[in-house]
Amino acid sequence: MSDSQQVDLFLDQLVDGAPFKDDRALMEHPWFSLTKQPRKTPFEYNRGGVEIRIEPGAKGMASIWDKDLLMYLGSIINDKIERGEPVPADRKIKFSAHDFLRATKRQTSKRGYDLFLDCLERLDGTRIRTNVASAKERTRQGFGWIESYKIHERKTKSGKSVMAAVEVTLNEWMFKAIVIDRRVLTISPRYFDLSKGLERRLYELARKHCGQQRSWLIGIPSLKEKCGSDREERKFRAELKKIIEDGTVPDYSLRLDKASKFDSPFKSRNPNDWMLEVRPLRPRSDELAIHNGEADGDNSEQELISDSKLISARPKKLSIDTINDARERFPGWDIEQIERAWISYTEEKGQVLKSPEKAFFAFAKSWVENRSIDA
Incomplete structure (x- = not known):
């Protein structure tokens, strides 16, 4: 086993199949620059009682691409919570830079590592002043996106220094939002394919x-x-x-x-x-279509007419939130495959469901319990 593999055994990482998470407050308000050109001027936002002031550091204001690291670290912490593992009380996460670059679909060349260092410096240098609450405490706070970072290097056989691990201390405001408030939402993996700041x-x-x-x-x-x-x-x-x-x-x-x-x-x-x-793009799952098709634009919802007589109907695809919720509950499973099986089962039974989401999760729980993850 190589030195790098030995080091990796002790690093935090986003377990395969674990979804990326984002903080609701970071999604709601503008905290990051939308351009890759360094923004050196302060930014202020005041809307609906929310006050935010962002002061750039030496390398400029943290960008929406730099935010990927905050999502990565927050997702690791959230995954620990979901798995019942202890979270670091000191808010320190030690991880492989390569794993972060791979998970967020970035280049892993020397250029990729150089850009990653710039990302760390912008997150460390940018200062935020806000009254947005964290851990249900609405106070005026000032902080940086990360409190500190440390690069651990090792020598290769050729004598070259390489990045073995990175240790980042997350700011207390965001740490409490994840651990105490639990204000997180699942993010589509395709988010990291978006190249424009406004798209993101x-x-x-x-x-x-x-x-x-x-x-x-x-x-x-x-x-x-x-x-x-x-x-x-x-x-x-x-x-x-x-x-x-x-x-x-x-x-x-x-x-x-x-x-x-x-x-x-x-x-x-x-x-x-x-x-x-x-x-x-996905229709609401409470919209039911009459069995035999959805011709003539008939979007009427069908109800049960008695306990003994059911009208055969086929539920439409589940909502985005239901699918994302299922990915959180059943990490590593092909949720779309389970959804297709559930639709076929429901159609075969000839039932119209008043609570499709509840029925789906009951079906998915049974499906997962009776199969291996590779089935």
Whole structure:
């Protein structure tokens, strides 16, 4: 066994199959620069009683790509909690840089490690002042994204120094949010494929706000503010339109239009105001379609008419939140395969379900208990 393999036995890592998590507060408000060009000017956000001030360090303000490391560390801590393992009271996580780069789909070349060092310096140097609560304590706090970091190096047989491990101390504000508040949401692995800062920010907002809703509607000025963008609205709207045309934001469809085009009580009073609508790509699981098809646009929901007589119906695919919840409950399992089996089982029984999510989880629990993970 090589030296590096021996060291890796003692490092924290995100166990294969464990989902990436993000802090709800980090998804709700603009904390990070959306560009890869170093931002050296302070940023302030004040909306709905939330106050945030970000002061860049020597290498600039931490970017939304730097945030990947916070998600990685938070996901390791969350996975420990889910597995019933102790979390580090000193908030220190010691991990392999290679594992982080691989997990977040980054290059593992020398250039990749150099960029990783820049990421550490920006997270360490950026200072945050906010009144956003953590551990249910609403106080004004100042902190850096990480309190400290340490690079452990070793010599190869050729005498070259390489990064054997990285030790990062997470800030107390975020640590308490994960461990005490448990305010985390599962993130799609395809998030790390997104190359534009605005794409990533749109996904965060969609994931945070859609939830069990059929859609989320927001005016462009408000959206621009929540993204932390300083571009003029016309250019911001043009960039948004390009992202919508490319269809790159995973799990959601986006629509940009005038307020008059939307049928919603939440739309702007001015019919000419631009608005963005976000919808989950998966339909809500409580929408049932009559067996034999969904022709003629019939979206009516079917109910049980008696305990003894059931109308045969086939539930539509489960919602994004239900699928993500299932991935958390049954790590390492192919949830889509279980979903297909559940739909076939339900259809075969000829039942219409009033609580599809509850029925699915009962089915999935039985499925997992009666099979090996490689089945």
